[in-house]
Structure formats: structure tokens, C-alpha cells
Amino acid sequence: MTSKERAYVYIQLPGTLEVWTAGYYELENRSGVPTGIFVYNPKYIEHPQAVSLEPFELPLRKARFETTRLNGIFGCLRDASPDSWGRRLIERHLGRSDLTEIDYLLHSPEDRAGALSFGRGKEPPSAQTRFNRVVSLPALLAYADAVAEDRAPSEGLSVELATQIAELVQPDSALGGARPKNAVEDDESLWIAKFPERNDRWNFARAEAATLALARLCGIHTPDTQVLEIAGRSVVLIRRFDRIKTEGGYFRPRMVSALTILGAGDTINDRARWSYPLLADELRRRSHRPNADLVELYRRMVFNALISNSDDHPRNHALIAPGRDWELSPAYDLMPNPQTSLEKRDLAMAIGRFNRYANRENLLSESAQFRLSREAAAAIIDKMHGIVRAEWHAVMRSHGVTDTDCQRLAGAFVYPGFDLDPQTVLASLA
Helix, strand or coil: CEEEEEEEEEEECCCCCCEEEEEEEEEEEECCEEEEEEEECHHHHHCCCCCCCECCCECCCCCEEEECHHHHCCHHHHHCCCCHHHHHHHHHHHCCCCCCHHHHHHHCCCCCCCCEEEECCCCCCCCCCCCEEHHHHHHHHHHHHHHHCCCCCCCCCCHHHHHHHHHHCCCCCCCCCCCCEEEEECCCCEEEEECCCCCCCCCHHHHHHHHHHHHHHCCCCCCCEEEEEECCEEEEEEECCCCEEECCEEECCEEEEHHHHCCCCCCHHHHHHCEHHHHHHHHHHHECCHHHHHHHHHHHHHHHHHCCCCCCCHHHCEEEECCCCEEECCCCCCCCCCCCCCCCCECCCECECCECECCHHHHHHCHHHHCCCHHHHHHHHHHHHHHHHHHHHHHHHHCCCCHHHHHHHHHHCCCHHHHCCHHHHHHHHC
8 A cells, every 4th residue: 555645845045035846755655664755846957046955865856766764754854844842833733643744844834944845836835924023932932831831822821812822833943952942033133042941950041052152262153142031031042044134034045954964863773873973074075165164063072072962963963055055054052961970971973982982082083084183183172171161150150040050060061081091981881
């Protein structure tokens, strides 16, 4: 038995507001095996500004592309699909939990990550530019609380306001993370608003803004942030780097996650490819500025080790294409994670000879993969080590992180095992 669903894939051409039907995506169930099919629109291929959805998995040519990986969804389409928070909102809105990847694509909003959008029709729909305004944050926070607590979002809201929120709220699909979030707009930019959760161990909004500021001190490219107090709770706003405001709308650069770049999935069997050196290999092939991006990626790897950020999985790295060419996106979703182990902490992605061990020697062991000599890599580590050790507390406090929260976070920064001999540590743990 074979069943089939189809969605048309639309793309905004680089540096324009022009949207074309790039092709169609079909999801077939072939005797229980989900199979994805993508075919480019012949007229789109002929367009002088046409670009591929993703140059390696879906190069721009007349062909029938098929995949059975990732339950039949191509990586670049999966990147435009909602994250776990967005999926939860869609399921709640539709009252269903049996949705396919096609369903999630078709019911996700126009503010999804990157340049793609989806629909049932062969022609792209009219552009929708309605976004939640920053002033709607209190109501959006109340809505997020209701969803997280599994109660009706209209409880405690007037009928008029509940109707407005139901119309406005969109399940954001920005890359990385599963926290409640939403796209909001001010007079200058589009932002991702990340909302607090009731069981947060510290003020995540202020800690994330501070961590991104600390990363900037270490020479890492990060988006702008701001923190607002809404009903006595902190909400962090992170400027969307995949949206460029222009007269009449937003340019929408293409964007793909490192998960797609590495040809990996989220399952345990895919984690052998969760690797910084492998990602460096892909940057050499894909980036139009490989030398700069390789050093930038190395800094991020070192920074994650210095702050014990164990949430550095491949969805939290991405490439972006502001024009026709690809480059490493700004860093995002950086958060210190205090842990009990003082000797050995692991990142989510492999680092070097000692696998995922967040350790100086391990960081140095594969420096050549980043086009860095061991001496140059050591100089980067030493400088960043000094900045993080000396500045983390002051940066946190300057961003409104309380002294109590700083005490909770202190164990994340430059933990003792970072400087230990890895062979000695691993032998003692064997």
C-alpha cells in the first residue's frame, strides 16, 4: 500500500522580496517506509536568480530526489519545520497528535527560519507581513504559560484579547532550543522572544543575554539582545539574523542547520557524526570564507568547553546565505551549565582525540582541522580562558543576573578538569 501527500515549496530569492515556487515535496508511505520526494519547478530552474534549497542534498537541477532518511524529510526542509515547542502549539491548535511532516510544514508560520515557505497551491500565496508587536509580549507570555501548564489559553483573558492572541500567536521555528518562544517585531527589526518557564533554576533570560555578551568579548559573532521585564518576569529578545528589514518587508536568507550539513539526525545512531572536526570539513567545502569561519567555529567550540555548555548540539549551529554564497551564522543558544563533575565534562559534539571531553588538550588535538597550528590554537584558548575566568561574573552582574544566580552558575566556568591531563583522568575513571 502506498499513500502520498504533497506540499509546494516556495523560496524568497536572495536580496529580493520576490517569492517563487521552487518545486514540490511529496511524502510517500511505501509499505510502512516514509519516503520523501522533491522535484524542482522547471520554470524556477530557468530563473537567472534561482538558487538551490541546499547545494549538496538538493542541487539545482532537473532530477527526482528521494530520501528515506529522517522519516522521509530532506534536511533543509526539516530545518524550516517547527521545533518541539512549535509542534506542541500546532498539535494543540489542531487537536491532533498524529501529524506528519507535511502537516507540520503546512501549519507552521511564515516567520519560520530561513527563506522557505510551504502551501497546497502551485502558486505562492500573497506575502503576509503581520507579526506580533513587542507591546503584545505580556499577552504572549500569558499564552505561553497556559500552553506549558496545559490549560486553556483563554483562562484569565477577556474574550476579545483571547481571540486576538489566538489569531496572532505563531509557533516559531527558529533553529535551536525547545523553550517557549515567539517572533515579535519593533520599528527596527524582527526578534525572537524567549519566555521563562516556571521550573527555571535561574533567570535564563538574563543569563543568556549575558552569555552572548561574554562570547562577544571572546571574539565570537553573536546577534543583538535585549531583556524586558514583563509582569515581574524576564524575557530575552534576540535579533533575528535570518531577517533583514527593507522597505516593504524582510529579506529572508536561506539557512540550514549543522545537523543537515553533517547529514545527521537526532537519534543516538546519528551521533557519531555530531562532531566539530567533521563540521569544519563541511565548512571548507561550503563556506565562501572558510578561513574566517573555521577560526570562528574553533572559538565557539572553545567557548562551549569553557562555560560547560553541553547543549551545543548540531541544531545550535547553522550556515546562512545572505546572497548566493553560504557562511557560518552568528552563534546562538549559548548557556552555561553547572555540573557536579570536577574532572570531566562532555560537550554534545565530538572535539578531538578524546571525543567530547571539554578539555584543553582535546581542543588542541585536532586544531589542524580548523587550519590552525597548535601554537595558534593554544594562543586562542589561553586568551579566551583568561577572559572567561576574569570577566564572567562582572558580565553576568552587568546584565542583571542576581548574585544568587551567579553562585548557581559559578561552577560552569573554567571547571578544574579543563586543564587536567586527559589520559590521566580517563584512566582514573576507567
